[in-house]
Amino acid sequence: MKSDHRPATAFRLIVTGGGTGGHTYPALTAIRALQKRLSSEARALEVLWIGTADGLEARVAPAEGIAFATVATGKIRRSSNPLKMMSAANVKDMARVPLGVARARKLVADFQPDVVLATGGYVAVPAGLAARMCRRPLVLHEQTVRLGLANRKLAGSATRIAVSSESTVPLLPEAVRGAAVVTGNPVRPEVLAGNPDKAVEALGLHGFDRRLPTAYVTGGAQGSQQINNLVRDVLPWLLEQANVIHQCGPDHVDELRRHAAALPAPLAGRYYLAGFVGSELPDVLALADIVVSRSGAGTLAELTALGKPAVFVPLASSAGNEQAHNARHLEDAGAAVALLGDVTARRLQDAVGPLLADPARRDAMAERARAHGRPDAADRLVDVILSAASG
Ligand SMILES: CC(=O)N[C@H]1[C@@H](OP(=O)(O)OP(=O)(O)OC[C@H]2O[C@@H](n3ccc(=O)[nH]c3=O)[C@H](O)[C@@H]2O)O[C@H](CO)[C@@H](O)[C@@H]1O
Missing domain, CATH: 3.40.50.2000 (Glycogen Phosphorylase B;)
Incomplete structure (x- = not known):
């Protein structure tokens, strides 16, 4: 007998972010919470994590069975000294950024995600920019009170900016403040x-x-x-x-x-x-x-x-x-x-x-x-991801 119940299409998520634990674990926690939410609605989740080969995410994502792709990135070493900013290592890394963006753009165009979630770290920049080029919704998650460097670069392209603390909102550039939602920082x-x-x-x-x-x-x-x-x-x-x-x-x-x-x-x-x-x-x-x-x-x-x-x-x-x-x-x-x-x-x-x-x-x-903990942060971030996907 023919069934009227066709399986709902899978939700497709690209996650990008990493380097340290601070950027990697919130991404992982968001993926798991989204998976749980979708499976309660009998919907599947397909995830691609775009990270760096030498960041913590390169160990964490494959260990969790999450498809993982790397892009070249420019790790800009900050310095108050302009001469140091132009160090050979920085100049070489900056030159890699366009390569990373091109590769990320191909990954995003091929995967056609419902949402790109960026959790910070310099690896998030190419994939975040690629989301905008491919007109996919981009959700940023910021763990700290002030936007990190990668999220600052991406803020203007974001559909939503999930932040961990109320005190972040007034610190955001006025033009993007309307995109902010306070979720907290997801804990595994x-x-x-x-x-x-x-x-x-x-x-x-x-x-x-x-x-x-x-x-x-x-x-x-x-x-x-x-x-x-x-x-x-x-x-x-x-x-x-x-x-x-x-x-x-x-x-x-x-x-x-x-x-x-x-x-x-x-x-x-x-x-x-x-x-x-x-x-x-x-x-x-x-x-x-x-x-x-x-x-x-x-x-x-x-x-x-x-x-x-x-x-x-x-x-x-x-x-x-x-x-x-x-x-x-x-x-x-x-x-x-x-x-x-x-x-x-x-x-x-x-x-x-x-x-x-x-x-x-x-x-x-x-x-x-x-009293300062936010055990529901992952669920709130899932709400933001789903609402960004539905436009
Ligand atoms: C040097 C640097 O750039 N630090 C930044 C980095 O923090 P960084 O990633 O170093 O530190 P966080 O405190 O944010 O996260 C560390 C994570 O690693 C886990 N852990 C740590 C040690 C260990 O042996 N096992 C283990 O599992 C911790 O439990 C935690 O989940 O990102 C944070 C979030 O954007 C920022 O607030 C920090 O300023």
Whole structure:
């Protein structure tokens, strides 16, 4: 018998963005949330991710079974010195931009997406421009308070600009403000579902003293030399009162391990070093009573969605000093401690010590952090994508 029910056509999405975790994970989370929404309507999703060969997205997308294509991009190294801006590396990279746009244009023309979603990072520029050339709806997602460089370039071409904070809207150029929608910054759902005991098992943390609080120290995907040095300087003191999981960046593990070899036995058992925390991240966050961290937008979205007391050591050279802004914003809300300016080991001790000693203070801070979380950000971004597709 002939059925009247023809399968609805698949929704076709091109995602572009990446480089760091801050641009990659929101894209991944949006894809998964869109998939879930569409499958509840018995509709399929077809996705193509356009990224760079050496960014985090080149590992994340294929691991999730997402079709992945690369384009040449121009990574412009910012400098206040105009001579440095014209460095050989910058000039060479700028020359690659037209190549990237041409390739992206072909990819977009062939794939015919319903929407192109750009989540920032310099790779987003060619595919974003290609969306406009091929007259496909372009949705930008911005994680930070001020638009990043790629999103600034694309803002004039965007159908919608999804932003993570209300305070972004007045900072947008007036001509594009009408396209802004506040969604929040999507957090991977698994990050919100960690289990502390699993972290102990998976990482073999059997030397941890569970009567003590646990501190998770993280410098972002590459690690932070500054945070590593600070922690190294206070390590014996810190381990007297806490277990410590220290994510230090893949390039710094050996050096820190050599340093830790001098720790006496009970303290050494309470110290766990990792270059990068992969699938265990949710469980590590669940185990953590406090977090010492850079204040990138992705990390902040996760810590506020979870409600974790944090001590932030912002990256001073982040674009527009946005990490300092992020950290100060949460400190003003009583949800974190922000160590701005010159951070010494003494300042870190003075910030971390009272928190480790006072569970009630940690709880109050966690509560205030949670008030800033937006666990529904992925769903809101899906609404924006679907509405952009329907014109
Ligand atoms: C140096 C730089 O340009 N930083 C920017 C970059 O941050 P960057 O990507 O470095 O940092 P974010 O805090 O935004 O995101 C890091 C992500 O990686 C995850 N993670 C980290 C370490 C680890 O071992 N395992 C792991 O999974 C974190 O949980 C988080 O999801 O993009 C952010 C969002 O646009 C900006 O706010 C930052 O200023």
